[in-house]
Amino acid sequence: MAPRIDVTDLDLYYGSFLAVQGVTLSIEPRSITALIGPSGCGKSTFLRALNRLHEVVPGARVEGKVVLEGSSGQVVDLYGSDVDPVDVRRRIGMVFQRPNPFPTMSVYDNVAAGLRLNGARMNRSALDDLVERSLRAANLWTEVKDRLDRPGGGLSGGQQQRLCIARAIAVEPEVLLMDEPCSALDPISTLAIEDLMTELKEHFTIVIVTHNMQQAARVSESTGFFNLAGPGRPGHLVEINPTGKIFSNPDNRATEDYVSGRFG
Amino acid sequence: MARVPRRPGDRVFAGTATGAGILILVVLAGVAVFLVTEAWPAFTAPPAALPGGTGLAGYVAPLIFGTLVAAVIALVVATPLAVGIALFITHYAPRRLAAALGSVVDLLAAIPSVVYGFWGIAALAPSLVPAYRWAEKHLGVIPLFAGPASTTGRTMLTAGLVLAVMILPIISAITREVFSQVPALHREAALALGATRWETIRLTVLPYGRSGIIGGAMLGLGRALGETLAIAIVLSTSGGITLDLISSSNPSTIAANIALQFPESSGLAVNALIASGLVLFVLTLGVNALARRVVGRRADLSGAT
Numbered sequence: 080m081a082p083r084i085d086v087t088d089l090d091l092y093y094g095s096f097l098a099v100q101g102v103t104l105s106i107e108p109r110s111i112t113a114l115i116g117p118s119g120c121g122k123s124t125f126l127r128a129l130n131r132l133h134e135v136v137p138g139a140r141v142e143g144k145v146v147l148e149g150s151s152g153q154v155v156d157l158y159g160s161d162v163d164p165v166d167v168r169r170r171i172g173m174v175f176q177r178p179n180p181f182p183t184m185s186v187y188d189n190v191a192a193g194l195r196l197n198g199a200r201m202n203r204s205a206l207d208d209l210v211e212r213s214l215r216a217a218n219l220w221t222e223v224k225d226r227l228d229r230p231g232g233g234l235s236g237g238q239q240q241r242l243c244i245a246r247a248i249a250v251e252p253e254v255l256l257m258d259e260p261c262s263a264l265d266p267i268s269t270l271a272i273e274d275l276m277t278e279l280k281e282h283f284t285i286v287i288v289t290h291n292m293q294q295a296a297r298v299s300e301s302t303g304f305f306n307l308a309g310p311g312r313p314g315h316l317v318e319i320n321p322t323g324k325i326f327s328n329p330d331n332r333a334t335e336d337y338v339s340g341r342f343g
Numbered sequence: 344m345a346r347v348p349r350r351p352g353d354r355v356f357a358g359t360a361t362g363a364g365i366l367i368l369v370v371l372a373g374v375a376v377f378l379v380t381e382a383w384p385a386f387t388a389p390p391a392a393l394p395g396g397t398g399l400a401g402y403v404a405p406l407i408f409g410t411l412v413a414a415v416i417a418l419v420v421a422t423p424l425a426v427g428i429a430l431f432i433t434h435y436a437p438r439r440l441a442a443a444l445g446s447v448v449d450l451l452a453a454i455p456s457v458v459y460g461f462w463g464i465a466a467l468a469p470s471l472v473p474a475y476r477w478a479e480k481h482l483g484v485i486p487l488f489a490g491p492a493s494t495t496g497r498t499m500l501t502a503g504l505v506l507a508v509m510i511l512p513i514i515s516a517i518t519r520e521v522f523s524q525v526p527a528l529h530r531e532a533a534l535a536l537g538a539t540r541w542e543t544i545r546l547t548v549l550p551y552g553r554s555g556i557i558g559g560a561m562l563g564l565g566r567a568l569g570e571t572l573a574i575a576i577v578l579s580t581s582g583g584i585t586l587d588l589i590s591s592s593n594p595s596t597i598a599a600n601i602a603l604q605f606p607e608s609s610g611l612a613v614n615a616l617i618a619s620g621l622v623l624f625v626l627t628l629g630v631n632a633l634a635r636r637v638v639g640r641r642a643d644l645s646g647a648t
């Protein structure tokens with residue numbers, strides 16, 4: 080089920096501004112890949128290109144190739160002209176940097192939102208089960224089980240983020256992209272999310288952007304380091320290697336400086 | 344505890360804002376007092392002395408009915424259309440087209456109502472006559488189309504449609520404004536779940552824009568209730584309360600009736616007209632209050648952060 084993602088020579092533009100240049104990497108199925116790097120180097124930009132969400136930004140475009148390779152060998156060219164972005168996003172879910180539950184929708188309906196798309200019908204008890212399972216998985220169930228019918232916008236920031244995670248995993252995507260999912264969370268919820276990721280990787284492919292080195296070191300199998308050559312210059316992938324190697328003896332001097340805090 | 348010093352800028356601003364608020368209330372109260380004192384004789388006069396000879400209620404009731412029917416037709420026709428236009432402009436049209444279309448719709452709002460009146464009587468009414476005939480023949484069992492179909496087309500339905508075109512730009516301008524402010528975060532949330540464009544709109548734009556739609560519709564309704572000239576020109580008025588929308592005997596509306604009757608009225612008839620104006624005033628206030636309640640009810644959760 081979980082596909083492997085092959086990115087070849089990917090350039091990302093906002094209008095005429097080249098934000099990220101020449102990314103080539105492979106993301107292994109059923110593993111966690113962490114992306115680290117200084118602010119503005121294009122981690123979010125790269126991540127959003129993986130489920131074609133860059134297309135909602137006017138003027139944003141990509142050059143290069145991203146291929147999804149399923150376990151049974153079928154291959155999908157992500158940017159192929161015959162590929163529907165809606166299908167891509169159904170397979171590749173995303174959790175955003177800032178929590179974004181549907182504010183007027185109830186907690187329950189937020190989690191169920193993805194399940195009710197494209198005319199899907201589920202009977203009530205199956206839906207109830209799935210909502211509960213997703214909320215439990217996101218470590219939110221005990222806090223909201225008595226107010227499932229209250230608006231999602233009324234939760235605390237950290238609760239909202241966990242609600243978004245529950246919403247994203249409820250539809251069981253094959254790949255889960257997470258853009259600094261824990262930056263609004265307390266340490267306990269952060270650990271819970273990390274445990275959750277470790278569980279999810281049994282089935283899913285996970286890519287997480289994080290500024291937290293310990294987090295990258297704790298959860299990920301591989302780590303990619305993005306950097307900026309200078310202000311106004313495009314971001315690029317410096318190296319991607321097994322996480323242990325990145326944090327002990329990386330190939331690149333810049334990586335070593337960054338992970339050891341000697342950056343800039 | 345030390346008192347927080349008040350800065351002069353704050354004081355000036357607070358003063359002008361309070362002053363403006365009080366001024367509005369004073370003007371409103373002045374209008375209300377004028378209406379009540381001028382209308383009073385009509386309330387106390389013997390029924391036979393009033394125009395129509397059936398008392399004030401008998402005089403005003405058909406006018407209220409006509410006003411409401413025309414306004415409701417306008418609202419029912421214009422609101423979905425305006426929401427559709429706003430959606431198209433904000434979420435479907437290519438940017439160039441959206442800008443052009445937006446200004447065309449805004450332009451509709453700038454056309455004086457006398458022009459709408461002429462358009463209604465000279466173009467819309469005659470072209471609707473065949474449709475009215477057809478409706479009388481095939482839908483005659485429904486009281487709304489009982490007929491006899493008007494031969495001039497100057498019916499309640501035509502008047503309502505003219506009003507609909509007039510309030511369309513108001514409603515669509517407001518909904519468009521609200522729709523275009525839906526936070527990108529919400530849209531991305533829906534898209535990332537694999538929502539199609541329509542599903543994205545249903546999940547994010549419509550809930551977020553709900554209060555805008557209602558507010559726009561109520562503003563439109565306010566304008567439709569008070570519209571005078573277009574109705575006075577278009578509507579053929581010779582009847583009382585009727586559900587029939589396609590005949591030429593219709594009740595007038597309060598505003599159009601005042602405009603048409605005032606020059607030829609004197610004495611108690613003027614008081615009766617002003618009394619009907621008072622009713623319109625209360626009606627419009629009521630609509631506004633209702634809109635406020637509806638919009639305010641869930642405004643705290645509309646996602647406007």
Ligand SMILES: Nc1ncnc2c1ncn2[C@@H]1O[C@H](COP(=O)(O)OP(=O)(O)OP(=O)(O)O)[C@@H](O)[C@H]1O
Nearest residue numbers: 093096098116117118119120121122123124125136
């Ligand atoms: N919508 C946009 N339009 C134009 N430029 C953008 C847009 N979004 C991002 N950029 C630019 O692209 C570059 C990469 O931004 P991006 O958000 O991907 O960085 P990031 O690595 O995620 O940073 P952070 O760690 O702060 O989240 C930056 O120079 C940014 O200014």
Ligand SMILES: [Mg+2]
Nearest residue numbers: 122123176258
């Ligand atoms: Mg980012």
